[in-house]
Amino acid sequence: xTLPIDLNREExxxxxxxxxxxDNEIRGVPCKIYLPERIHEKPSIVLKPVKDDxxxxxxxWKGALKATIYGFDREIQTTIEAPQVYFSGASTKYxxxxxxxxxxxxxxxxxxxxxxxxNDDSRNGTHIVFWISPNKFLxxxxxxxxxxxxxxxxxxxxxxxxxxxxxxxxxxxxHFRQKTEKNHDIVRWSFLVACTEIESPANDATTIKxxxxxxxxxxxxxxxxxxxxxTACLGWxxxxxxxxxxxxxxxxxxxxPDDSNSLEDGIIDIKEFxxxxxxxxxxxxxxxxxxxxxxxxxxxxxxxxxxxETSFLNMFAGLETLxxxxxxxxxxxxxxxxxxxxxxxxxxxxxIKKSTEPKVEKAQRASIYTKLGELNRVSLREAFDEFxxxxxxxxxxxxPVFADNQETGLCDISNKLIHGDPFPHDLxxxxxxxxxxxxxxxxxxxxxxxxxxxKKTKINPAYLRVNLCAIKELPAAKETLSAYVNSEEPSxxxxxxxxxxxxxxxxxxxxTGQPDIDGS
Numbered sequence: 001x002t003l004p005i006d007l008n009r010e011e012x013x014x015x016x017x018x019x020x021x022x023d024n025e026i027r028g029v030p031c032k033i034y035l036p037e038r039i040h041e042k043p044s045i046v047l048k049p050v051k052d053d054x055x056x057x058x059x060x061w062k063g064a065l066k067a068t069i070y071g072f073d074r075e076i077q078t079t080i081e082a083p084q085v086y087f088s089g090a091s092t093k094y095x096x097x098x099x100x101x102x103x104x105x106x107x108x109x110x111x112x113x114x115x116x117x118x119n120d121d122s123r124n125g126t127h128i129v130f131w132i133s134p135n136k137f138l139x140x141x142x143x144x145x146x147x148x149x150x151x152x153x154x155x156x157x158x159x160x161x162x163x164x165x166x167x168x169x170x171x172x173x174x175h176f177r178q179k180t181e182k183n184h185d186i187v188r189w190s191f192l193v194a195c196t197e198i199e200s201p202a203n204d205a206t207t208i209k210x211x212x213x214x215x216x217x218x219x220x221x222x223x224x225x226x227x228x229x230x231t232a233c234l235g236w237x238x239x240x241x242x243x244x245x246x247x248x249x250x251x252x253x254x255x256x257p258d259d260s261n262s263l264e265d266g267i268i269d270i271k272e273f274x275x276x277x278x279x280x281x282x283x284x285x286x287x288x289x290x291x292x293x294x295x296x297x298x299x300x301x302x303x304x305x306x307x308x309e310t311s312f313l314n315m316f317a318g319l320e321t322l323x324x325x326x327x328x329x330x331x332x333x334x335x336x337x338x339x340x341x342x343x344x345x346x347x348x349x350x351x352i353k354k355s356t357e358p359k360v361e362k363a364q365r366a367s368i369y370t371k372l373g374e375l376n377r378v379s380l381r382e383a384f385d386e387f388x389x390x391x392x393x394x395x396x397x398x399x400p401v402f403a404d405n406q407e408t409g410l411c412d413i414s415n416k417l418i419h420g421d422p423f424p425h426d427l428x429x430x431x432x433x434x435x436x437x438x439x440x441x442x443x444x445x446x447x448x449x450x451x452x453x454x455k456k457t458k459i460n461p462a463y464l465r466v467n468l469c470a471i472k473e474l475p476a477a478k479e480t481l482s483a484y485v486n487s488e489e490p491s492x493x494x495x496x497x498x499x500x501x502x503x504x505x506x507x508x509x510x511x512t513g514q515p516d517i518d519g520s
Contacts, residue, residue, distance in 0.1 A: 042100050051092065119241065131235045202239055399433075443459050
């Protein structure tokens, strides 16, 4: 999510920039650069070109930007680079004959600001601080104390650190910033960071982005799954003996800030988090098809930007991705090997062509022939059963993925949605319950693949049965959706709640008025 920056405030940099559009370099373009105050915001620029240069810039909707700032000693002080800038339209104000001013706003991507240092620092390596979007499980406990003079001291009670790929240690900390408002009020805020030491120079953004940041993204994806809270690296600051640099990550969707997330939202208890990461993350690194696993993990983490239907389809696709990977690894993709299937397909075509009862016309035969290839593919249901058996994934307490008789499975709902058949408004409550069950199915599948006992989570059968209304409302929801999917008039089920589609699953209270967290 991109939050707008206040362009009425003073800019952070005013430079004469070189704007590159296609093969054209336009030099000396006055440019204001506005840097975000908070890590979940993104930078903006405002170009003030002359009219002819504005026309050249707006010949394309994107370009690149670079600028160099020299100090009074004629030495390079600051370098600013943005490999991509998206222009959002130009406006020109005319003051008279031949007098005008043109403004071109833009959004720089991967903006990199390098402040060149001149010191005799003998340190080796680079200290880097990655900005991390909120995650309750990764946030260390901090003790704040204030003195009579107004000074505030921050102390981390314990070190929260993890070892990621390559044996690199990440230390998670809370950092603070503050600003003085126009009325002289002081506003202070905190944000999550991950600190480490690297060998690359601080100004080598390409190596950092394509190297350690990829490893951090994977670690944060696993942590997102545990906390049930989407978490991402948003940028960094780095310093070595030669430079202090700041990198604002671009072409990347930031998680929406959400103060409603709590420790209780995770699929595990916070006390299990350290052990979970020490078990689950190495299993992730060991898994060969990481692209498939990343896709499934991303689908399993809630996103408020998705609609109810999109969320359901995304999670079902995440499950299918795991099953397809399993089929390929186990050689279960096809029923017969290619030579045998070629012979059988030829025989089937002959039988269809010679059929007299019924007689199949040429156009009909051609249509049937296009479907023959599907006969040699192991069905999704058969592969799913083998997948669950291989990883000991228990789903009997949840909405069936594949249902028998006249009942509707989650696969049937997916087929209905994917083919553009919308659900009426009075079925949204039932569809919301199906979405919750789809989420639990995918989460248990991922837990099984990466080897974490579901009994040690908040999605185990005992916990869900006591605490989640989606389990208690399952029979009524199945009946309602089955009637619709089977093309019957759906009956009204007044017991179903009207949900906020993207909200967390509704907890049911026990006799004490407190959620039951016994997952045994």
